[in-house]
Amino acid sequence: MTLDFNASLRARNFNVAFTMEATETVAVLGPNGAGKSTLLGILAGLIRPDSGNAMLGRKRLFKLDGGTNHFLPPHTRGTALLAQEPLLFPHMSVLENVAFGPRAAGANRSKALQTARHWLTEVEAAGFADRRPGQLSGGQAQRVAIARALATDPELLLLDEPMAALDIHAAPMLRRLLKRVLSNRRAIIITHDVLDALVLADRAIVLEGGRITEEGPTRRVLEKPRSKFAAGLAGMNLLPGTITGYGLTSDGGLDITAHPEDGAVPGQNGVAVFSPTAVSVFPSAKHGSPRNSFAVNITELEPQGDQIRVHAGGLSADITPAASADLGLMPGMTVYFVIKATAIAVYPA
Amino acid sequence: MTPVSVPCRKRWTASKTNGQNTGYTGFPPWVFALAAAGGLFVLLPLAAMVARINWGQFIPLITSESSLTALGLSLRTSAAGTVLCIVFGVPLAFVLARASFPGQRLLRAFVLLPLVLPPVVGGIALLYTFGRQGLLGRTLELAGMQIAFSTTAVVLAQTFVALPFLVVSLEGALRTAGIKYEAVAATLGAHPTTVLRRVSIPLVLPGIASGSVLSFARCLGEFGATLTFAGSLQGVTRTLPLEIYLQRETDADAAVALSLLLVAVAVAVVGLSRPRPRPLAEEAESE
Amino acid sequence: MPVSQVDLFRLCTGALLAAGVVAAGLAACVNSTPDKAPSASTDGRKAAASSVTVYAAASLKSPFTEIASKFEAANPGTKVTLNFAGSSALVSQITQGAPADVFASADSRNMDELSAAGLIDGTPTNFATNVLTIAVSSADPASISSFADLAKPGIKVVVCAPQVPCGAATRKVEKAAGTTLMPVSEESSVADVLGKVTSGEADAGLVYVTDVKTAGDRVKGITFRESDQAVNTYPIAAMGSSKNKELANAFIAMVTGSEGKRVLGDAGFGAL
Numbered sequence: 001m002t003l004d005f006n007a008s009l010r011a012r013n014f015n016v017a018f019t020m021e022a023t024e025t026v027a028v029l030g031p032n033g034a035g036k037s038t039l040l041g042i043l044a045g046l047i048r049p050d051s052g053n054a055m056l057g058r059k060r061l062f063k064l065d066g067g068t069n070h071f072l073p074p075h076t077r078g079t080a081l082l083a084q085e086p087l088l089f090p091h092m093s094v095l096e097n098v099a100f101g102p103r104a105a106g107a108n109r110s111k112a113l114q115t116a117r118h119w120l121t122e123v124e125a126a127g128f129a130d131r132r133p134g135q136l137s138g139g140q141a142q143r144v145a146i147a148r149a150l151a152t153d154p155e156l157l158l159l160d161e162p163m164a165a166l167d168i169h170a171a172p173m174l175r176r177l178l179k180r181v182l183s184n185r186r187a188i189i190i191t192h193d194v195l196d197a198l199v200l201a202d203r204a205i206v207l208e209g210g211r212i213t214e215e216g217p218t219r220r221v222l223e224k225p226r227s228k229f230a231a232g233l234a235g236m237n238l239l240p241g242t243i244t245g246y247g248l249t250s251d252g253g254l255d256i257t258a259h260p261e262d263g264a265v266p267g268q269n270g271v272a273v274f275s276p277t278a279v280s281v282f283p284s285a286k287h288g289s290p291r292n293s294f295a296v297n298i299t300e301l302e303p304q305g306d307q308i309r310v311h312a313g314g315l316s317a318d319i320t321p322a323a324s325a326d327l328g329l330m331p332g333m334t335v336y337f338v339i340k341a342t343a344i345a346v347y348p349a
Numbered sequence: 350m351t352p353v354s355v356p357c358r359k360r361w362t363a364s365k366t367n368g369q370n371t372g373y374t375g376f377p378p379w380v381f382a383l384a385a386a387g388g389l390f391v392l393l394p395l396a397a398m399v400a401r402i403n404w405g406q407f408i409p410l411i412t413s414e415s416s417l418t419a420l421g422l423s424l425r426t427s428a429a430g431t432v433l434c435i436v437f438g439v440p441l442a443f444v445l446a447r448a449s450f451p452g453q454r455l456l457r458a459f460v461l462l463p464l465v466l467p468p469v470v471g472g473i474a475l476l477y478t479f480g481r482q483g484l485l486g487r488t489l490e491l492a493g494m495q496i497a498f499s500t501t502a503v504v505l506a507q508t509f510v511a512l513p514f515l516v517v518s519l520e521g522a523l524r525t526a527g528i529k530y531e532a533v534a535a536t537l538g539a540h541p542t543t544v545l546r547r548v549s550i551p552l553v554l555p556g557i558a559s560g561s562v563l564s565f566a567r568c569l570g571e572f573g574a575t576l577t578f579a580g581s582l583q584g585v586t587r588t589l590p591l592e593i594y595l596q597r598e599t600d601a602d603a604a605v606a607l608s609l610l611l612v613a614v615a616v617a618v619v620g621l622s623r624p625r626p627r628p629l630a631e632e633a634e635s636e
Numbered sequence: 637m638p639v640s641q642v643d644l645f646r647l648c649t650g651a652l653l654a655a656g657v658v659a660a661g662l663a664a665c666v667n668s669t670p671d672k673a674p675s676a677s678t679d680g681r682k683a684a685a686s687s688v689t690v691y692a693a694a695s696l697k698s699p700f701t702e703i704a705s706k707f708e709a710a711n712p713g714t715k716v717t718l719n720f721a722g723s724s725a726l727v728s729q730i731t732q733g734a735p736a737d738v739f740a741s742a743d744s745r746n747m748d749e750l751s752a753a754g755l756i757d758g759t760p761t762n763f764a765t766n767v768l769t770i771a772v773s774s775a776d777p778a779s780i781s782s783f784a785d786l787a788k789p790g791i792k793v794v795v796c797a798p799q800v801p802c803g804a805a806t807r808k809v810e811k812a813a814g815t816t817l818m819p820v821s822e823e824s825s826v827a828d829v830l831g832k833v834t835s836g837e838a839d840a841g842l843v844y845v846t847d848v849k850t851a852g853d854r855v856k857g858i859t860f861r862e863s864d865q866a867v868n869t870y871p872i873a874a875m876g877s878s879k880n881k882e883l884a885n886a887f888i889a890m891v892t893g894s895e896g897k898r899v900l901g902d903a904g905f906g907a908l
Contacts, residue, residue, distance in 0.1 A: 045536075046532050075537075089551075091551040158536070480835060582819065598797075
């Protein structure tokens, strides 16, 4: 019962192929406009790709090539979509909203209401079954929307940033709820939040410019990112380049001294990854092995927790406000980023 | 139209929902003067008409047999015309708002044409379609249906001129509503017919209602197409506007009295059945 | 409805364009519109002083148009302005102060109304008569030959409503003939009756003899005996408020004179 998907849509420069198992939850990460929502739209049957082929278990969602022109309409796919907004039907009560899917699937009224009550209880929303959607808070409405999606018993649950529109107090509860209901269920969740990806997803796909740039177990993608975007999500500095005997030569021409991980072959494409907290900032060059020292031009200073994050030369460093004040850091200033060789991970990309 | 999106109303702007508008209006005061002139332009002729009414005779005039027959016929045919407008106008509005196909703009232009056509032109066109010598009339006559000089002809004429009112107002409502809810409903497994019945139509019900009211009012006022196409016979085709036109020939008092009656009915229909905006935004805000 | 606004605008533009074409066509159809007096020698001062405005019943359109051009030819420098409409509509216009010099009505009742209001000068002169006739389309599918035929079942007859003069005449004829018609429609004007016959909607209609003449080939008139029971008399009078009484009376003289009688006779009107 795997999902086997490949599709391309020229108008959106979208070309993606992947597979997933029956009970897997996949997080789709990527910058805005990377094609994440297009992916869900195509899976849900709301967007028609130019070409491609997708099987959900034994159900062929679409097959579009020169010869065949098969495209299942959304209501026959079993792919419930949960968007950023709850989109509860405003003219129905909460209970009727949740009963909508079972009713559409042919259940009689009492059976559908029974299913609806079950799922409302499951999302701890049984208390407002008789309310109108307009009387719910954002978090409550989104819980009801989850219940409504789950009540259809979807073969594939599609979640498009389900927590993006919630205030920060409502998010943790919803995250716990999703964690519970997504276990043993196949779901794809678009998120900008590392925490969501780590907590909810077994696997992460990084989508950039309509292509998959990285995929793997969520923890590995975030701990050992190979794409700039995943590194950014993980809060890491990432320099792509070529692995050398003593470290890596970045595509920008920086020579980085570090210990390449076992199995890394010189000449191979690789990345150097290090945390901003491992970067020290100096007003002048520091020499002496095993240190890396790069002259960089400060582009921006921003508060980061109780630290100051210094953005310079595409890298970032976290230093204390006191240190920043001592150095008199200003955008436009040239400073030196110094990183111990042992703090840099170099591995094949 | 849909009460979903909660507008972020800033507290420092004047709120009109509480009935008093004391704050910033967003336009210069002289706009009020022009608005007052515009209002007077409409109200003054009505007032002038009311001033000419022979009140002593008013009740006998509007309760005469011919007047009541005409009023009854007008209400019945307008109701039937409105039903036809809903039956054909709702699908037309959906197709125009949601589908995309070649010739769509042309279709919209043609559907809206009766808005700008003189009604008598509509009457002539209907005559050449449903009349005895008309395009469909001959076939219909063979099938035993005679439309000319029948109440059906009145309903057809009214539907012809009133249909665009429903289509225009509903198409606007549909575009404003968008298809987010429909998409969600489809992914929840609902067949397109179910989506239409349980989601789309309930969501634009206020639009359908206001479109229907406009159509009904237009049916009620229809004159030119009816006169040209249906004729004028008491109880069969002589609706209130035709009765007024005829009475004007001999009895100006009766014509004015009936005009006021028609105005009163139209005002009642349009004014009383206008849907009030639901205060949902308020409720959601208080959460 | 922001979407439809643009379209509506386009639509309006298109419709106006179409309306223009139709109007141009109609203008071409209106025959023998009186040309300006051909006498170019007349100076402007005189032309302004010698113009006469004639309000006449719609049925007089074609003979009066002809008489007016004869009048202009006979009186170089004069200009006759004609306004045709239903007699009762003209009466209400004149009562409201419309600048008529001469009024020619299709019945005495409307003339009496102006007379009672003290708006006419002297006494009206009756100058023509008109009688009803049965108008059928030239194909005459229902084979109508007498007034009694109109009461046959299945025959679609259109008449004027009793409230308007031709309808009142119809009632009189019905009484005289002892035949009660079951019309499918009672129209507000002779033109509407004729329209229903020419379009083939109705099998027959009761209109004036002169209307059938004007309608040309598309309809034919079937005269019937009982029509003499409702002879319509056309009176004409100068208005008391006229600033050109001399010219107004000259126009009336032409209408009632031999020249006018001939033109009216050609149009189907009866002489007095």
